[in-house]
Amino acid sequence: MSVLAAVVRELGSEPVVEEFADPAPEDAADVVAAALNPVDVAVLNGQIPFRRLAPPFVAGLEGVARLRDGRHRYFFAPEPPFGSFAESVPLAGAEMTAAVPAGLDPVVAAALGVSGLAAHLSLTATGGLVAGEDVLILGADGQVGRVAVQLARAFGAGRVIGVVRDGDSRRVPLALGADAAVSSTDVDGLAERLRAEAPDGVDLILDLVWGPVVGPSLAVARQNARVVQVGNSGGPDATLNAPSFRNRGVRFLPHSNFLFSPEDRAAGFEELAARAARGEVEVEVERVPLAGAPEAHRRLVAGAAKRKLVLTTTSGTD
Amino acid sequence: MSVLAAVVRELGSEPVVEEFADPAPEDAADVVAAALNPVDVAVLNGQIPFRRLAPPFVAGLEGVARLRDGRHRYFFAPEPPFGSFAESVPLAGAEMTAAVPAGLDPVVAAALGVSGLAAHLSLTATGGLVAGEDVLILGADGQVGRVAVQLARAFGAGRVIGVVRDGDSRRVPLALGADAAVSSTDVDGLAERLRAEAPDGVDLILDLVWGPVVGPSLAVARQNARVVQVGNSGGPDATLNAPSFRNRGVRFLPHSNFLFSPEDRAAGFEELAARAARGEVEVEVERVPLAGAPEAHRRLVAGAAKRKLVLTTTSGTD
Structure with missing residues (x-):
C-alpha cells in the first residue's frame, strides 16, 4: 500500500510528489492540512540537528490529521521517514500532538502551528x-x-x-x-x-x-x-x-519552542487554538493542494508568499 | 568649626585637601576609612545623574565611620555637600548605612564597599x-x-x-x-x-x-x-x-547595585561583611592618609593602583 507524499530523495533538492510507503494501518491517520515553515527548508538541507534524516523521507514537520472518530489532532515531527506533506501519517511516534477544538477550521489550526505557538509561549511562558x-x-x-x-x-x-x-x-x-x-x-x-x-x-x-x-x-x-x-x-x-x-x-x-517539553507545547497549542476558535486570533491562509508542494516550497524559499502556505489533501474537502 | 576634607572646588578638577565646614555636631561621626572608586572620578566630573553636585563639595561616596559608642558603620552617599573623604561626616542623610561587624577591620569594610556589594548581590540576588x-x-x-x-x-x-x-x-x-x-x-x-x-x-x-x-x-x-x-x-x-x-x-x-533598595543593599553588605570577618573574603588594601587624596585620585584615574585604595584618617589609628 502507498499514499501520495512530497518526498525528499536527496538532501538539498526540492521534494517530489510521488507514491510513498503507507504508514502501518493501525497508526495511520488521514492528513487534512500541513503548514509550510522555514524550518522545513532547513530540514530538507540537513541543517537541523534534531531532524537530520537520511533520504528518502517525507517532507513536512507539522499538520492536522483526522482521527477515525472524526476529531482533528495537530501533530509535530512524525516518526521518520514520515512527514506531514502526505495523505496519511502515523501519529503514534510523533514528538507532540494536541487537540484541535471542534469549532476551528483544521486548515487554520495547521497554519497556527509552530509560528503561532512561538507567539503564544514567548508572550506568556517566557515573557x-x-x-x-x-x-x-x-x-x-x-x-x-x-x-x-x-x-x-x-x-x-x-x-x-x-x-x-x-x-x-x-x-x-x-x-x-x-x-x-x-x-x-x-x-x-x-x-x-x-x-x-x-x-x-x-x-x-x-x-x-x-x-x-x-x-x-x-x-x-x-x-x-x-x-x-x-x-x-x-x-x-x-x-x-x-x-x-x-x-x-x-x-x-x-525563547525557543524547543526549550519547552512536548506536554507544555501541547498545552500552549490547545490554549492558542481555543482563542482562534473564539475568533481572537486569525491567520491568513493560502491553501495549496498537496500536488503543488514543490512550487509552494520554491515560493517559501524565495520568501514570495504573503499569507501562510498550507498544503491540503482531499481529506480536508469532504 | 571645620574639619580636614578633600574638597572639589570646580567640576572636573582634582580635589584639594583643606578645611571644610564641620557637619552639625549632632549628626557628625568620625570617618575612619573611605574607599576610592572609579565612580568618584565620574561624580567629580559631574557625570553621575544621581550625584550631580554644585561645588564646593567633599569628594567620596563611601566609607566607614565610628559611632560614639565605638561601633563602626559603613555609609554610602552622605547628604551633599558632605562626602566620605573627610575627617567627619553626617550619617543621618546618607542614602544607605550598614553595620560593620566587630571582628572586621573597618578599613577592609570600607574597601569591600560598592565593588564587594556588586560581587555579592550579582552572584546571589541577580544570578x-x-x-x-x-x-x-x-x-x-x-x-x-x-x-x-x-x-x-x-x-x-x-x-x-x-x-x-x-x-x-x-x-x-x-x-x-x-x-x-x-x-x-x-x-x-x-x-x-x-x-x-x-x-x-x-x-x-x-x-x-x-x-x-x-x-x-x-x-x-x-x-x-x-x-x-x-x-x-x-x-x-x-x-x-x-x-x-x-x-x-x-x-x-x-545587575546594578542601584536596582536594589537601600535596605536590600544594607542587608547584602552586612552578609558580605560577616563573611569577610570569618576570613572567607579578603581584599588587598593600600592605605593612604587623607592628606594624600589628590595623589590617590591621580593614580585611580591612571589605573595605576594594583590594590584597593582606601583613605584613612587619624581616627582609624587610635
Missing part, C-alpha cells in the same frame, strides 16, 4: 505578559509577529506597537489591532520614531528581528523591562550597548 | 547562584572579580574559572581559589581556551567586561545558563550572535 503592560513587537509583519499582535491584544496588553520592515507593511499590524506601527527601514532614526510612539516606554519587547533593529529599540525599554529574543530575521548578530539596558534592569530572555 | 553550579567570571582580576571568585568559592560553587586581561594576571584569581584562569588577550582563541577549561560548560557567567570578551564566552554557556551583566571594562558595545544563546535558553540578567 510573562500581564494585562495592562505595554508591548513592542519587532517583526510585527511576519507570521509570528501577526499572531503576537492579536494575542497581546487578547491578553489585555496596554499599548501594542509593531516594528515592521517598511512603510507599506505598517498596515499589517494596524489591521490586526496594533495601536501604532513603525518602519525599521531607516534604522538610524528608529529610536526617535519609537520614542514618539511610546514616550513612556514599554514593559515587554518581543524581538523576532535582532540584527540592526534590536539595539535602537532598547531606547523605549522601561525600567525592569523584558526583551524576549525569539528570532533573528534581521540577521544573527547585533551590537548591544551594555549601560543602555543594564542600568535600567532590562533582562534578555531567550 | 541566583546555587551550590554546586559552575561559574565563569569575566574580569576576575578586577576589584569586583576578585571578591566574586572568593564568594563563588564560599557559596559552594563547583568549578570556578576566571577570565583575566593578560597572562600575568592569571595568578590573581588562581591565588584566590579559582580552579582555572584564562587570558583574554588573544580574543579569537578565547572560546577554544574556555572550552578546554570547561568542556561541560558553566551554569553562570558573571560578566564584568562585555566588549569583545562576552561573545566568545557564550561558547561555554550550558543549557539554561545565566549571564549576569555587571560591568563593561572591555567596552560599552558587544556583538552577540542570537542563535548562540537563544537555542540554549541562555538569559542575560542585568
